[in-house]
Amino acid sequence: xxxxxxxxxxxxLVVAHSASAASPKCDAPEDHGSTLKVFHIFSPCSPxxxxxxxxxEESVLQLQAKDQARLLYLSSLVARRSDVPIASGRQxxxxxxxxxxxxxxxxxxxxxxxxxxxxxxxxxxCNGCVGCPSSVFFDAPKSTTFKxxxxxxxxxxxxxxxxxxxxxxxxxxxxxxxxxxxNLSSDTVTxxxxxxxxxxxxxxxxxxxxxxxxxxxxxxxxxxxxFLSQTQSLYQSTFSYCLPSFKSLNFSxxxxxxxxxxxxxxxxxxxxxxxxxxxxxxxxxxxxxxGSKVVDIPASALAFNPTTGSGxxxxxxxVFTRLVTPAYTAVRDxxxxxxxxxxxxxxxxxxxxxxxxxxxxxxxxxxxxxxNVTLPPDNIMIHSTAGTTSCLAMAxxxxxxxxxVNVVANMQxxxxxxxxDVPNSRIGVAREPCT
Numbered sequence: 312x313x314x315x316x317x318x319x320x321x322x323x324l325v326v327a328h329s330a331s332a333a334s335p336k337c338d339a340p341e342d343h344g345s346t347l348k349v350f351h352i353f354s355p356c357s358p359x360x361x362x363x364x365x366x367x368e369e370s371v372l373q374l375q376a377k378d379q380a381r382l383l384y385l386s387s388l389v390a391r392r393s394d395v396p397i398a399s400g401r402q403x404x405x406x407x408x409x410x411x412x413x414x415x416x417x418x419x420x421x422x423x424x425x426x427x428x429x430x431x432x433x434x435x436x437c438n439g440c441v442g443c444p445s446s447v448f449f450d451a452p453k454s455t456t457f458k459x460x461x462x463x464x465x466x467x468x469x470x471x472x473x474x475x476x477x478x479x480x481x482x483x484x485x486x487x488x489x490x491x492x493x494n495l496s497s498d499t500v501t502x503x504x505x506x507x508x509x510x511x512x513x514x515x516x517x518x519x520x521x522x523x524x525x526x527x528x529x530x531x532x533x534x535x536x537x538f539l540s541q542t543q544s545l546y547q548s549t550f551s552y553c554l555p556s557f558k559s560l561n562f563s564x565x566x567x568x569x570x571x572x573x574x575x576x577x578x579x580x581x582x583x584x585x586x587x588x589x590x591x592x593x594x595x596x597x598x599x600x601x602g603s604k605v606v607d608i609p610a611s612a613l614a615f616n617p618t619t620g621s622g623x624x625x626x627x628x629x630v631f632t633r634l635v636t637p638a639y640t641a642v643r644d645x646x647x648x649x650x651x652x653x654x655x656x657x658x659x660x661x662x663x664x665x666x667x668x669x670x671x672x673x674x675x676x677x678x679x680x681x682x683n684v685t686l687p688p689d690n691i692m693i694h695s696t697a698g699t700t701s702c703l704a705m706a707x708x709x710x711x712x713x714x715x716v717n718v719v720a721n722m723q724x725x726x727x728x729x730x731x732d733v734p735n736s737r738i739g740v741a742r743e744p745c746t
Contacts, residue, residue, distance in 0.1 A: 416454030
Protein backbone atom coordinates (compact mmCIF):
# COMPACT_ATOMS: atom_id res chain seq x y z
CA UNK A 312 0.00 0.00 0.00
CA UNK A 313 2.82 2.31 0.90
CA UNK A 314 4.58 1.51 -2.36
CA UNK A 315 1.46 2.28 -4.37
CA UNK A 316 1.11 5.57 -2.52
CA UNK A 317 4.44 7.00 -3.56
CA UNK A 318 4.74 5.39 -7.00
CA UNK A 319 2.52 7.92 -8.74
CA UNK A 320 2.28 8.02 -12.48
CA UNK A 321 4.78 10.14 -14.30
CA UNK A 322 2.31 10.18 -17.11
CA UNK A 323 -0.13 11.90 -14.78
CA LEU A 324 1.91 14.97 -15.64
CA VAL A 325 0.62 14.54 -19.18
CA VAL A 326 -2.96 14.91 -18.00
CA ALA A 327 -2.43 17.24 -15.05
CA HIS A 328 0.03 19.52 -16.81
CA SER A 329 -2.11 19.72 -19.92
CA ALA A 330 -5.32 20.37 -18.01
CA SER A 331 -3.78 23.21 -16.03
CA ALA A 332 -2.79 25.14 -19.13
CA ALA A 333 -4.69 26.67 -22.00
CA SER A 334 -6.27 24.23 -24.39
CA PRO A 335 -4.12 23.72 -27.51
CA LYS A 336 -5.45 24.72 -30.92
CA CYS A 337 -5.63 21.23 -32.28
CA ASP A 338 -7.37 22.24 -35.49
CA ALA A 339 -4.91 24.99 -36.39
CA PRO A 340 -2.91 24.35 -39.59
CA GLU A 341 0.54 23.49 -38.28
CA ASP A 342 2.22 21.62 -41.12
CA HIS A 343 4.43 23.58 -43.50
CA GLY A 344 6.15 22.38 -46.64
CA SER A 345 8.02 19.17 -45.86
CA THR A 346 7.97 19.71 -42.09
CA LEU A 347 5.18 17.97 -40.18
CA LYS A 348 4.05 18.37 -36.60
CA VAL A 349 4.43 15.27 -34.45
CA PHE A 350 2.66 14.93 -31.15
CA HIS A 351 2.64 12.33 -28.41
CA ILE A 352 -0.20 9.83 -28.20
CA PHE A 353 -1.16 11.30 -24.80
CA SER A 354 -1.33 14.86 -26.18
CA PRO A 355 -4.59 16.78 -25.71
CA CYS A 356 -4.72 16.82 -29.53
CA SER A 357 -4.51 13.03 -29.75
CA PRO A 358 -7.74 11.02 -30.07
CA UNK A 359 -5.86 8.07 -28.58
CA UNK A 360 -5.04 9.58 -25.19
CA UNK A 361 -6.37 7.58 -22.22
CA UNK A 362 -9.88 8.51 -21.19
CA UNK A 363 -8.98 8.05 -17.53
CA UNK A 364 -5.77 9.13 -15.84
CA UNK A 365 -3.61 6.26 -14.64
CA UNK A 366 -1.14 6.01 -11.81
CA UNK A 367 2.55 6.28 -12.54
CA GLU A 368 3.00 2.63 -11.66
CA GLU A 369 0.19 1.52 -14.00
CA SER A 370 1.43 3.62 -16.93
CA VAL A 371 5.08 2.64 -16.62
CA LEU A 372 4.28 -1.05 -16.24
CA GLN A 373 1.94 -0.87 -19.24
CA LEU A 374 4.59 0.81 -21.41
CA GLN A 375 7.20 -1.64 -20.20
CA ALA A 376 4.98 -4.60 -21.08
CA LYS A 377 4.58 -3.21 -24.60
CA ASP A 378 8.33 -2.71 -24.80
CA GLN A 379 8.80 -6.39 -23.88
CA ALA A 380 6.59 -7.35 -26.79
CA ARG A 381 8.41 -4.97 -29.12
CA LEU A 382 11.75 -6.45 -28.12
CA LEU A 383 10.38 -9.84 -29.09
CA TYR A 384 9.49 -8.33 -32.46
CA LEU A 385 12.91 -6.74 -32.99
CA SER A 386 14.65 -9.93 -31.91
CA SER A 387 12.62 -11.97 -34.39
CA LEU A 388 13.48 -9.55 -37.18
CA VAL A 389 17.23 -9.75 -36.74
CA ALA A 390 17.19 -13.52 -36.35
CA ARG A 391 14.94 -14.30 -39.32
CA ARG A 392 16.36 -15.83 -42.48
CA SER A 393 16.64 -13.58 -45.49
CA ASP A 394 14.88 -15.84 -47.99
CA VAL A 395 11.73 -13.72 -47.94
CA PRO A 396 12.00 -10.22 -49.55
CA ILE A 397 9.85 -8.33 -47.03
CA ALA A 398 10.09 -10.29 -43.78
CA SER A 399 7.25 -12.69 -44.59
CA GLY A 400 5.33 -13.92 -41.57
CA ARG A 401 6.93 -11.55 -39.11
CA GLN A 402 5.48 -10.80 -35.68
CA UNK A 403 5.01 -7.02 -35.37
CA UNK A 404 4.40 -5.48 -31.97
CA UNK A 405 4.72 -1.73 -31.64
CA UNK A 406 3.65 1.10 -29.44
CA UNK A 407 1.93 4.01 -31.23
CA UNK A 408 3.87 6.50 -29.16
CA UNK A 409 4.09 9.29 -31.76
CA UNK A 410 1.60 10.09 -34.49
CA UNK A 411 1.40 12.51 -37.41
CA UNK A 412 -1.24 13.81 -39.79
CA UNK A 413 -1.48 12.20 -43.19
CA UNK A 414 -3.97 13.14 -45.88
CA UNK A 415 -5.02 10.25 -48.08
CA UNK A 416 -7.05 10.26 -51.27
CA UNK A 417 -8.79 12.82 -53.48
CA UNK A 418 -10.40 14.76 -51.89
CA UNK A 419 -8.06 14.20 -48.93
CA UNK A 420 -9.13 12.34 -45.80
CA UNK A 421 -7.01 13.00 -42.70
CA UNK A 422 -5.64 10.08 -40.71
CA UNK A 423 -3.42 10.21 -37.63
CA UNK A 424 -0.82 7.55 -38.32
CA UNK A 425 1.81 6.14 -36.00
CA UNK A 426 5.34 6.59 -37.30
CA UNK A 427 7.86 3.79 -36.95
CA UNK A 428 11.46 3.49 -38.09
CA UNK A 429 11.50 -0.31 -37.76
CA UNK A 430 8.55 -0.98 -40.04
CA UNK A 431 8.22 -0.65 -43.81
CA UNK A 432 4.67 -0.92 -45.11
CA UNK A 433 1.92 1.58 -44.39
CA UNK A 434 -1.61 0.47 -43.58
CA UNK A 435 -4.84 2.14 -42.53
CA UNK A 436 -8.31 0.98 -41.43
CA CYS A 437 -10.77 1.20 -44.30
CA ASN A 438 -14.55 1.52 -44.34
CA GLY A 439 -16.25 -1.76 -43.55
CA CYS A 440 -13.28 -3.06 -41.57
CA VAL A 441 -14.41 -5.76 -39.17
CA GLY A 442 -12.81 -5.48 -35.73
CA CYS A 443 -10.70 -2.37 -36.38
CA PRO A 444 -10.24 -0.43 -33.09
CA SER A 445 -11.07 2.94 -34.60
CA SER A 446 -13.97 5.30 -35.11
CA VAL A 447 -12.18 6.91 -38.08
CA PHE A 448 -11.92 4.98 -41.32
CA PHE A 449 -10.63 5.71 -44.78
CA ASP A 450 -13.57 5.74 -47.20
CA ALA A 451 -11.96 4.36 -50.34
CA PRO A 452 -14.97 4.75 -52.69
CA LYS A 453 -15.00 8.50 -52.02
CA SER A 454 -11.46 8.90 -53.38
CA THR A 455 -11.19 9.37 -57.14
CA THR A 456 -7.53 8.34 -57.10
CA PHE A 457 -7.88 5.13 -55.08
CA LYS A 458 -6.84 1.86 -56.76
CA UNK A 459 -6.93 -1.73 -55.62
CA UNK A 460 -3.75 -3.57 -56.64
CA UNK A 461 -4.08 -7.01 -58.19
CA UNK A 462 -2.15 -10.20 -57.64
CA UNK A 463 0.00 -9.56 -60.72
CA UNK A 464 1.27 -6.22 -59.42
CA UNK A 465 4.97 -6.22 -58.48
CA UNK A 466 4.08 -4.83 -55.05
CA UNK A 467 2.12 -8.00 -54.25
CA UNK A 468 5.40 -9.91 -54.15
CA UNK A 469 6.73 -7.53 -51.50
CA UNK A 470 4.06 -7.90 -48.81
CA UNK A 471 3.94 -10.57 -46.10
CA UNK A 472 1.82 -13.67 -46.76
CA UNK A 473 0.02 -12.54 -49.94
CA UNK A 474 -3.06 -14.44 -51.03
CA UNK A 475 -5.01 -14.14 -54.25
CA UNK A 476 -8.46 -15.60 -53.70
CA UNK A 477 -9.99 -12.88 -55.85
CA UNK A 478 -8.66 -10.14 -58.07
CA UNK A 479 -7.15 -8.12 -55.20
CA UNK A 480 -3.82 -8.86 -53.56
CA UNK A 481 -4.54 -9.54 -49.90
CA UNK A 482 -1.86 -9.81 -47.23
CA UNK A 483 -2.09 -11.05 -43.67
CA UNK A 484 0.12 -10.30 -40.70
CA UNK A 485 0.12 -10.38 -36.93
CA UNK A 486 0.68 -7.23 -34.91
CA UNK A 487 1.27 -7.89 -31.24
CA UNK A 488 -1.85 -9.60 -29.96
CA UNK A 489 -3.66 -8.59 -33.14
CA UNK A 490 -3.89 -9.92 -36.65
CA UNK A 491 -4.88 -7.98 -39.73
CA UNK A 492 -5.97 -8.73 -43.26
CA UNK A 493 -5.52 -5.91 -45.78
CA ASN A 494 -6.08 -5.33 -49.47
CA LEU A 495 -3.00 -3.97 -51.20
CA SER A 496 -3.99 -0.54 -52.52
CA SER A 497 -2.63 2.75 -53.77
CA ASP A 498 -3.73 6.36 -53.55
CA THR A 499 -2.35 9.86 -53.20
CA VAL A 500 -0.77 10.42 -49.78
CA THR A 501 0.04 13.94 -48.65
CA UNK A 502 2.33 14.77 -45.75
CA UNK A 503 2.38 18.51 -45.05
CA UNK A 504 1.96 20.01 -48.57
CA UNK A 505 3.75 17.37 -50.66
CA UNK A 506 1.40 14.96 -52.49
CA UNK A 507 2.77 11.51 -53.29
CA UNK A 508 0.63 9.90 -56.02
CA UNK A 509 0.14 6.13 -56.28
CA UNK A 510 1.47 5.43 -52.80
CA UNK A 511 1.18 1.73 -51.96
CA UNK A 512 -0.38 0.76 -48.63
CA UNK A 513 -2.61 -1.81 -47.01
CA UNK A 514 -6.33 -1.10 -46.72
CA UNK A 515 -7.28 -3.09 -43.60
CA UNK A 516 -10.47 -5.12 -44.00
CA UNK A 517 -10.34 -7.23 -40.85
CA UNK A 518 -8.54 -6.98 -37.53
CA UNK A 519 -8.58 -8.85 -34.25
CA UNK A 520 -7.16 -7.69 -30.94
CA UNK A 521 -6.34 -4.18 -29.79
CA UNK A 522 -2.66 -3.75 -30.73
CA UNK A 523 -3.25 -2.18 -34.14
CA UNK A 524 -2.68 1.61 -34.14
CA UNK A 525 -6.24 2.99 -34.43
CA UNK A 526 -5.70 5.07 -37.59
CA UNK A 527 -2.86 3.14 -39.14
CA UNK A 528 0.92 3.17 -39.38
CA UNK A 529 3.54 4.82 -41.59
CA UNK A 530 6.72 2.79 -41.98
CA UNK A 531 9.98 4.73 -42.11
CA UNK A 532 12.25 1.73 -42.52
CA UNK A 533 14.48 1.01 -45.52
CA UNK A 534 12.48 -1.73 -47.27
CA UNK A 535 10.97 -1.46 -50.79
CA UNK A 536 7.48 -0.50 -49.56
CA UNK A 537 8.66 1.98 -46.95
CA PHE A 538 8.00 5.70 -47.15
CA LEU A 539 11.68 6.30 -47.94
CA SER A 540 11.66 3.95 -50.90
CA GLN A 541 8.36 5.17 -52.34
CA THR A 542 9.35 8.84 -52.07
CA GLN A 543 13.01 8.48 -53.04
CA SER A 544 12.77 10.86 -55.98
CA LEU A 545 11.05 13.48 -53.82
CA TYR A 546 12.95 13.29 -50.52
CA GLN A 547 16.16 11.50 -51.56
CA SER A 548 15.75 8.91 -48.76
CA THR A 549 16.53 11.52 -46.13
CA PHE A 550 14.48 12.54 -43.11
CA SER A 551 14.84 13.65 -39.52
CA TYR A 552 12.62 13.95 -36.51
CA CYS A 553 12.55 15.60 -33.13
CA LEU A 554 10.43 13.77 -30.58
CA PRO A 555 8.93 15.93 -27.84
CA SER A 556 9.41 15.24 -24.16
CA PHE A 557 6.74 13.65 -22.02
CA LYS A 558 6.75 16.96 -20.14
CA SER A 559 5.72 19.02 -23.14
CA LEU A 560 2.29 20.67 -22.95
CA ASN A 561 1.27 19.90 -26.52
CA PHE A 562 3.89 17.24 -27.22
CA SER A 563 4.58 18.82 -30.59
CA UNK A 564 7.68 17.75 -32.48
CA UNK A 565 8.42 17.56 -36.18
CA UNK A 566 9.22 15.15 -38.98
CA UNK A 567 11.42 16.88 -41.55
CA UNK A 568 11.52 15.28 -44.99
CA UNK A 569 14.29 15.63 -47.56
CA UNK A 570 17.90 16.86 -47.36
CA UNK A 571 16.96 20.54 -47.49
CA UNK A 572 16.84 22.32 -44.11
CA UNK A 573 18.49 19.49 -42.21
CA UNK A 574 20.95 20.79 -39.58
CA UNK A 575 24.38 21.68 -40.90
CA UNK A 576 26.30 21.50 -37.63
CA UNK A 577 25.74 17.94 -36.59
CA UNK A 578 27.91 14.92 -35.94
CA UNK A 579 27.25 11.63 -37.70
CA UNK A 580 27.89 7.95 -37.15
CA UNK A 581 27.90 5.41 -40.01
CA UNK A 582 24.80 3.36 -40.73
CA UNK A 583 25.38 -0.37 -40.82
CA UNK A 584 23.36 -2.74 -42.98
CA UNK A 585 22.20 -6.17 -41.97
CA UNK A 586 21.24 -8.06 -45.15
CA UNK A 587 19.04 -10.36 -43.08
CA UNK A 588 16.94 -7.39 -41.99
CA UNK A 589 17.96 -4.44 -44.09
CA UNK A 590 15.15 -2.19 -42.85
CA UNK A 591 16.55 -1.69 -39.34
CA UNK A 592 18.84 1.25 -38.62
CA UNK A 593 21.96 -0.35 -37.18
CA UNK A 594 24.76 1.83 -35.80
CA UNK A 595 28.14 1.06 -34.26
CA UNK A 596 27.92 1.59 -30.50
CA UNK A 597 31.49 1.19 -29.27
CA UNK A 598 31.15 2.15 -25.61
CA UNK A 599 29.07 3.74 -22.85
CA UNK A 600 30.32 6.28 -20.34
CA UNK A 601 28.67 6.84 -16.97
CA GLY A 602 29.87 10.10 -15.51
CA SER A 603 33.55 10.26 -16.44
CA LYS A 604 34.06 6.50 -16.57
CA VAL A 605 33.81 4.33 -19.64
CA VAL A 606 32.26 1.19 -18.19
CA ASP A 607 33.71 -2.23 -18.85
CA ILE A 608 31.49 -3.93 -21.41
CA PRO A 609 32.53 -7.11 -23.26
CA ALA A 610 33.16 -6.34 -26.93
CA SER A 611 30.75 -9.11 -27.90
CA ALA A 612 27.87 -7.28 -26.18
CA LEU A 613 28.19 -4.33 -28.58
CA ALA A 614 29.58 -6.01 -31.69
CA PHE A 615 27.63 -5.89 -34.95
CA ASN A 616 27.11 -9.34 -36.43
CA PRO A 617 24.82 -9.68 -39.48
CA THR A 618 24.69 -13.45 -39.04
CA THR A 619 23.25 -13.41 -35.53
CA GLY A 620 21.62 -9.99 -35.84
CA SER A 621 23.48 -8.65 -32.82
CA GLY A 622 24.41 -4.99 -32.58
CA UNK A 623 22.65 -1.69 -31.83
CA UNK A 624 19.66 -0.09 -33.55
CA UNK A 625 17.99 3.32 -33.36
CA UNK A 626 14.24 2.77 -32.92
CA UNK A 627 11.35 5.21 -32.59
CA UNK A 628 8.77 2.74 -31.30
CA UNK A 629 10.43 1.32 -28.19
CA VAL A 630 9.96 3.64 -25.21
CA PHE A 631 12.86 2.72 -22.90
CA THR A 632 16.38 1.82 -24.02
CA ARG A 633 17.25 -1.86 -23.70
CA LEU A 634 20.80 -3.14 -23.49
CA VAL A 635 21.94 -6.75 -23.62
CA THR A 636 22.55 -8.01 -20.10
CA PRO A 637 26.36 -7.57 -19.85
CA ALA A 638 26.11 -3.99 -21.15
CA TYR A 639 23.16 -3.05 -18.96
CA THR A 640 24.70 -4.58 -15.82
CA ALA A 641 27.89 -2.57 -16.32
CA VAL A 642 25.95 0.68 -16.85
CA ARG A 643 23.57 0.07 -13.95
CA ASP A 644 26.29 -0.86 -11.46
CA UNK A 645 28.37 2.24 -12.23
CA UNK A 646 25.24 4.41 -12.15
CA UNK A 647 24.36 3.11 -8.69
CA UNK A 648 27.92 3.56 -7.48
CA UNK A 649 27.98 7.19 -8.54
CA UNK A 650 24.58 7.93 -7.01
CA UNK A 651 25.90 6.57 -3.72
CA UNK A 652 26.17 3.18 -2.07
CA UNK A 653 24.24 4.40 0.99
CA UNK A 654 21.19 5.39 -1.05
CA UNK A 655 18.39 2.81 -0.98
CA UNK A 656 17.62 1.26 -4.36
CA UNK A 657 14.15 -0.10 -5.09
CA UNK A 658 12.59 -1.66 -8.17
CA UNK A 659 9.45 -1.25 -10.28
CA UNK A 660 8.57 -4.07 -12.64
CA UNK A 661 11.52 -4.49 -14.99
CA UNK A 662 13.19 -1.31 -13.71
CA UNK A 663 15.67 -2.33 -11.05
CA UNK A 664 17.22 1.05 -10.20
CA UNK A 665 14.65 3.31 -8.57
CA UNK A 666 15.00 5.84 -5.76
CA UNK A 667 12.41 7.10 -3.29
CA UNK A 668 14.34 10.29 -2.61
CA UNK A 669 15.78 12.96 -4.89
CA UNK A 670 19.14 12.11 -6.45
CA UNK A 671 21.67 13.79 -8.73
CA UNK A 672 22.01 11.28 -11.58
CA UNK A 673 25.34 10.99 -13.36
CA UNK A 674 25.41 11.64 -17.09
CA UNK A 675 25.27 8.74 -19.51
CA UNK A 676 27.07 9.03 -22.83
CA UNK A 677 26.58 6.69 -25.77
CA UNK A 678 29.85 6.48 -27.67
CA UNK A 679 29.20 5.74 -31.32
CA UNK A 680 31.80 5.55 -34.04
CA UNK A 681 32.57 9.20 -34.81
CA UNK A 682 29.97 10.64 -32.42
CA ASN A 683 29.22 10.88 -28.70
CA VAL A 684 25.70 11.53 -27.41
CA THR A 685 25.49 12.67 -23.79
CA LEU A 686 22.00 12.33 -22.36
CA PRO A 687 20.59 15.08 -20.13
CA PRO A 688 18.85 14.04 -16.87
CA ASP A 689 15.37 14.17 -18.42
CA ASN A 690 16.41 11.48 -20.90
CA ILE A 691 17.85 9.27 -18.17
CA MET A 692 15.30 9.26 -15.34
CA ILE A 693 11.55 8.69 -15.09
CA HIS A 694 10.09 10.99 -12.44
CA SER A 695 6.81 10.84 -10.57
CA THR A 696 4.72 14.00 -10.53
CA ALA A 697 3.97 13.75 -6.83
CA GLY A 698 6.80 12.84 -4.51
CA THR A 699 10.41 12.26 -5.41
CA THR A 700 10.42 8.71 -6.79
CA SER A 701 12.50 8.22 -9.93
CA CYS A 702 13.86 5.28 -11.92
CA LEU A 703 16.68 4.77 -14.37
CA ALA A 704 14.80 4.67 -17.68
CA MET A 705 16.74 1.75 -19.10
CA ALA A 706 16.58 -1.99 -18.64
CA UNK A 707 18.21 -5.23 -19.68
CA UNK A 708 16.95 -6.96 -22.79
CA UNK A 709 14.37 -9.64 -21.92
CA UNK A 710 15.98 -12.84 -20.70
CA UNK A 711 13.10 -14.97 -21.92
CA UNK A 712 14.17 -14.59 -25.54
CA UNK A 713 17.51 -14.79 -27.26
CA UNK A 714 17.65 -11.02 -27.69
CA UNK A 715 21.03 -9.84 -28.92
CA VAL A 716 20.02 -6.33 -29.93
CA ASN A 717 20.71 -3.10 -28.05
CA VAL A 718 17.85 -0.68 -28.71
CA VAL A 719 18.29 3.08 -28.33
CA ALA A 720 14.67 4.00 -27.63
CA ASN A 721 12.55 7.10 -27.99
CA MET A 722 12.79 8.40 -24.41
CA GLN A 723 16.55 8.67 -24.86
CA UNK A 724 16.02 10.38 -28.24
CA UNK A 725 13.57 13.02 -27.04
CA UNK A 726 14.57 16.65 -27.61
CA UNK A 727 17.22 15.62 -30.11
CA UNK A 728 17.18 16.04 -33.88
CA UNK A 729 17.84 12.58 -35.32
CA UNK A 730 18.85 12.72 -38.99
CA UNK A 731 18.56 9.59 -41.15
CA ASP A 732 20.77 10.20 -44.18
CA VAL A 733 20.40 6.91 -46.04
CA PRO A 734 22.17 7.91 -49.32
CA ASN A 735 25.31 8.75 -47.34
CA SER A 736 24.72 5.81 -44.99
CA ARG A 737 24.83 7.78 -41.76
CA ILE A 738 22.76 8.94 -38.79
CA GLY A 739 23.25 12.31 -37.12
CA VAL A 740 22.24 13.44 -33.64
CA ALA A 741 22.10 16.95 -32.18
CA ARG A 742 20.35 18.48 -29.19
CA GLU A 743 17.20 20.37 -30.20
CA PRO A 744 14.49 21.21 -27.67
CA CYS A 745 11.15 20.59 -29.35
CA THR A 746 8.77 20.74 -26.44
